[in-house]
Amino acid sequence: MKQIALVTGATAGFGKAIATRLVRDGYRVIATGRRRERLDALAAELGPDLLAFELDMTDAAAIAALPGSLPEGWREVDVLVNNAGLALGMEKAQEADLANWQTMINTNVTGMVELTRVLLPGMVARDHGHVVTLGSTAGTYPYTGGNVYGATKAFVRQFTRNLRCDLLGHNVRVTNIEPGLCGGSEFSTVRLRDPAKAAAVYEGTRPLLPEDIAETLSWIIALPRHVNINEVEMMPTCQAAGGLAVARG
Numbered sequence: 001m002k003q004i005a006l007v008t009g010a011t012a013g014f015g016k017a018i019a020t021r022l023v024r025d026g027y028r029v030i031a032t033g034r035r036r037e038r039l040d041a042l043a044a045e046l047g048p049d050l051l052a053f054e055l056d057m058t059d060a061a062a063i064a065a066l067p068g069s070l071p072e073g074w075r076e077v078d079v080l081v082n083n084a085g086l087a088l089g090m091e092k093a094q095e096a097d098l099a100n101w102q103t104m105i106n107t108n109v110t111g112m113v114e115l116t117r118v119l120l121p122g123m124v125a126r127d128h129g130h131v132v133t134l135g136s137t138a139g140t141y142p143y144t145g146g147n148v149y150g151a152t153k154a155f156v157r158q159f160t161r162n163l164r165c166d167l168l169g170h171n172v173r174v175t176n177i178e179p180g181l182c183g184g185s186e187f188s189t190v191r192l193r194d195p196a197k198a199a200a201v202y203e204g205t206r207p208l209l210p211e212d213i214a215e216t217l218s219w220i221i222a223l224p225r226h227v228n229i230n231e232v233e234m235m236p237t238c239q240a241a242g243g244l245a246v247a248r249g
Ligand code: NDP
Pocket: 008, 009, 010, 011, 012, 013, 014, 015, 032, 033, 034, 035, 055, 056, 057, 058, 083, 084, 085, 086, 087, 107, 134, 135, 136, 137, 178, 179, 180, 181, 182, 183, 185, 186, 187, 188, 190
């Protein structure tokens, strides 16, 4: 019997690479996101082991109704991949757009915890499951303009750690993957709303790629059931944490 993975944000970037990888690894995958046509294209490419399921992570009612909305045979999710998320803007906090902050919090934090809360009881009842979240190095290392985006990823990290405490005694694993600079996704285009500026983020670098994240996740969930990888921080070789800043008068 194939395991079922639900991957949020499977219309682009990491989520698309993860969904593709997991179908090839032998999972049945529920691929979610807002852009229906992309989900349908993925289903056409990957076949019957991929279920396209439109889901907006800011729609609390749709998330609450999710288990009952899934077709028969797709309701017992073994692996939840909390991948959907975004950064909006690079402005300093004092200049940032409050609506952008709210969208990041609603998607990266609120939607993510709601979906996790909806799927966890089934995993606990079946004594089998794995929740994998996409954190970020931005949740650990501050940078100018990272303000609320980084804070949402710090939330993701601590939420993951606290889930491990609550789930102790159950065979439900929890992992946070925290990548640094990663190209090949729409992340910077969404954040900067300017393809040229987005391309400049990766100029002269060899960043991580979505397939590197998918490879890491594939390894983590394939490990024997008694092994829980708590968190993985990963950066491209061309990146390292920077130093502290000083303002000189
Ligand atoms: P992309 O922009 O390529 O993909 C983001 C995905 O999230 C899309 O599939 C999008 O689907 C989905 N999404 C965004 N908002 C919503 C929403 N309201 N409801 C449902 N789905 C939504 O970004 P990445 O693949 O790069 O990023 C994936 C995750 O990894 C994010 O959580 C990001 O913060 C994190 N991350 C990214 C890094 C990077 O450098 N790229 C590094 C570290 C972490 P749709 O628009 O169709 O709804």
